[in-house]
Amino acid sequence: MVGAHWLTLTDVTVRRRGKTLLGPVSFALNGSGLTILMGPNGAGKTTLLRAIHGIERLNDGRIEWHDPQDADGRAQGFVFQQPVLMRRSVLDCIAYPLRLDGQSAVQAREAARAAADEVQLRVNLDQPVFLLSGGEKQKMALARALVRAPRILFLDEPCANLDGHAIIEIEEILNRVRAGGTRILMSTHDQGQARRLADSVLFLHKGQLVEQTEGREFFSTPRTEAGRAFLKGEILL
Amino acid sequence: MNSIGEGLWQAAQLIVQLDSDLVEITSLSLRVSLGATIVASAIGLPLGAWLAVNRFPARRLVIALLNALMGLPPVVVGLMVYVIFSRSGPLGVLGLLFTPTVMVIAQVVIITPIIASVAHQAIRELWADYHDLLISLQATRWQRIRTLLWDGRRALMTASLAGFGRAIGEVGAIMIVGGNIDHATRVLTTAIALETGKGEFEMALALGFVLIGLAIAVNLALHFLSRTERGARW
Ligand SMILES: Nc1ncnc2c1ncn2[C@@H]1O[C@H](COP(=O)(O)OP(=O)(O)O)[C@@H](O)[C@H]1O
Ligand SMILES: [Mg+2]
Numbered sequence: 001m002v003g004a005h006w007l008t009l010t011d012v013t014v015r016r017r018g019k020t021l022l023g024p025v026s027f028a029l030n031g032s033g034l035t036i037l038m039g040p041n042g043a044g045k046t047t048l049l050r051a052i053h054g055i056e057r058l059n060d061g062r063i064e065w066h067d068p069q070d071a072d073g074r075a076q077g078f079v080f081q082q083p084v085l086m087r088r089s090v091l092d093c094i095a096y097p098l099r100l101d102g103q104s105a106v107q108a109r110e111a112a113r114a115a116a117d118e119v120q121l122r123v124n125l126d127q128p129v130f131l132l133s134g135g136e137k138q139k140m141a142l143a144r145a146l147v148r149a150p151r152i153l154f155l156d157e158p159c160a161n162l163d164g165h166a167i168i169e170i171e172e173i174l175n176r177v178r179a180g181g182t183r184i185l186m187s188t189h190d191q192g193q194a195r196r197l198a199d200s201v202l203f204l205h206k207g208q209l210v211e212q213t214e215g216r217e218f219f220s221t222p223r224t225e226a227g228r229a230f231l232k233g234e235i236l237l
Numbered sequence: 238m239n240s241i242g243e244g245l246w247q248a249a250q251l252i253v254q255l256d257s258d259l260v261e262i263t264s265l266s267l268r269v270s271l272g273a274t275i276v277a278s279a280i281g282l283p284l285g286a287w288l289a290v291n292r293f294p295a296r297r298l299v300i301a302l303l304n305a306l307m308g309l310p311p312v313v314v315g316l317m318v319y320v321i322f323s324r325s326g327p328l329g330v331l332g333l334l335f336t337p338t339v340m341v342i343a344q345v346v347i348i349t350p351i352i353a354s355v356a357h358q359a360i361r362e363l364w365a366d367y368h369d370l371l372i373s374l375q376a377t378r379w380q381r382i383r384t385l386l387w388d389g390r391r392a393l394m395t396a397s398l399a400g401f402g403r404a405i406g407e408v409g410a411i412m413i414v415g416g417n418i419d420h421a422t423r424v425l426t427t428a429i430a431l432e433t434g435k436g437e438f439e440m441a442l443a444l445g446f447v448l449i450g451l452a453i454a455v456n457l458a459l460h461f462l463s464r465t466e467r468g469a470r471w
Contacts, residue, residue, distance in 0.1 A: 053373065055369065055372050055373055073373070073374075073375045074374075074375055078373045080369060080370070080373075084366065084367065084369060084370035085366070086367065086370070086384075086388060087363075087388045087389075088388065096374070097374050100374055100375070100376050100380055
């Protein structure tokens with residue numbers, strides 16, 4: 001599990017309208033596999049994911065990718081909490097990133113079909129994406145994020161609006177993606193899901209990184225009061 | 238009034254027989270308004286999209302200007318265009334006054350703000366939806382604009398149609414700059430005004446029916462477009 005660092009954050013800070021949403025946060029990631037960002041609502045999970053992906057302006061601090069291949073935004077897939085729906089067919093939504101890369105429509109659609117298959121999105125791919133169910137939309141977003149074969153995959157509470165069966169399906173897909181060597185950074189406030197998936201855990205609270213642990217240690221032996229309270233299901237203020 | 242019934246009957250005959258004056262007037266109307274719609278769309282659609290996607294210092298000013306232009310009475314636009322193109326005006330040397338060309342120019346001035354404003358609204362909504370995704374996927378500026386124009390194409394057609402609908406029914410500006418000259422610059426609206434003034438109701442009514450038909454066709458198309466948009470069919 002432990003290898004060289006591939007990502008280092010130093011004093012990363014995001015402020016908006018005079019309010020500090022995040023930071024200063026410093027940490028490094030070295031393991032492969034799946035890193036879970038935990039924390040109550042408003043802790044800054046979304047802000048941190050977006051900052052690392054480079055779509056949130058930093059007010060302070062540095063984010064360093066140690067491999068230039070990782071640093072390329074095109075090598076990073078991002079699944080937003082609310083899937084972004086383009087006014088296109090399911091297939092064309094998934095193919096879109098490849099169209100941006102200059103692939104022909106035929107090529108891109110073929111790859112999109114494969115990606116839909118990979119996430120077991122078994123619907124009529126020619127229908128408008130608006131007509132899909134919540135779980136199917138999330139799978140579409142996942143397929144779209146995977147279609148460029150990313151080295152890093154970000155997921156922002158991908159299961160927040162899903163029911164049990166859809167959650168299990170998404171988790172199975174993530175397990176396969178991880179097995180394929182893609183590093184995953186995923187936020188969730190669902191402890192059960194975090195316990196099932198985490199290779200390492202970052203625990204955020206009020207915009208601060210409170211704990212960083214390898215494996216699932218966080219769940220058995222949280223080191224901070226906030227962590228303990230969070231795991232016990234207490235409301236953190 | 239008996240003459241109205243008669244007028245209706247004769248108007249129907251003029252239309253069915255494709256009366257040559259009627260055809261000539263209708264076709265000039267269509268050419269002028271379509272020409273104006275094409276030119277105004279070429280300016281207004283990209284302008285609207287540009288305003289939706291880019292933040293620049295003068296943006297609010299441009300939007301305020303568009304809104305002000307939208308509120309200008311067509312007669313006043315006609316007057317200004319007339320002054321500019323009149324013999325002693327700055328562009329008088331072009332000799333365009335009382336030609337279809339200057340009618341197109343006046344209509345472009347009138348409908349470009351409408352088209353730009355409708356397009357701006359639509360693309361702004363689309364951009365709000367797409368923003369995060371397009372940034373995340375590292376779409377270039379040009380790719381973003383192209384994606385928004387393509388996925389917003391129905392809304393953009395709606396904008397152009399709205400402009401066309403406004404142009405085809407417009408009378409004030411076109412009367413002033415075109416002069417309503419027979420076989421030269423006479424269009425549906427100006428001809429109706431003239432024929433009504435002369436008491437020639439059958440011709441006026443026949444022209445009116447054509448105009449109503451065109452207006453209904455435009456509105457049906459608008460209705461159809463907005464329905465397919467809402468029904469998410471494309
Ligand atoms: N653009 C913004 N402007 C102001 N406040 C924001 C903005 N985006 C998020 N916030 C606030 O920042 C805090 C952290 O948000 P977020 O990262 O979404 O937390 P989480 O994903 O952990 O729920 C929240 O209090 C949220 O209300
Ligand atoms: Mg969030």
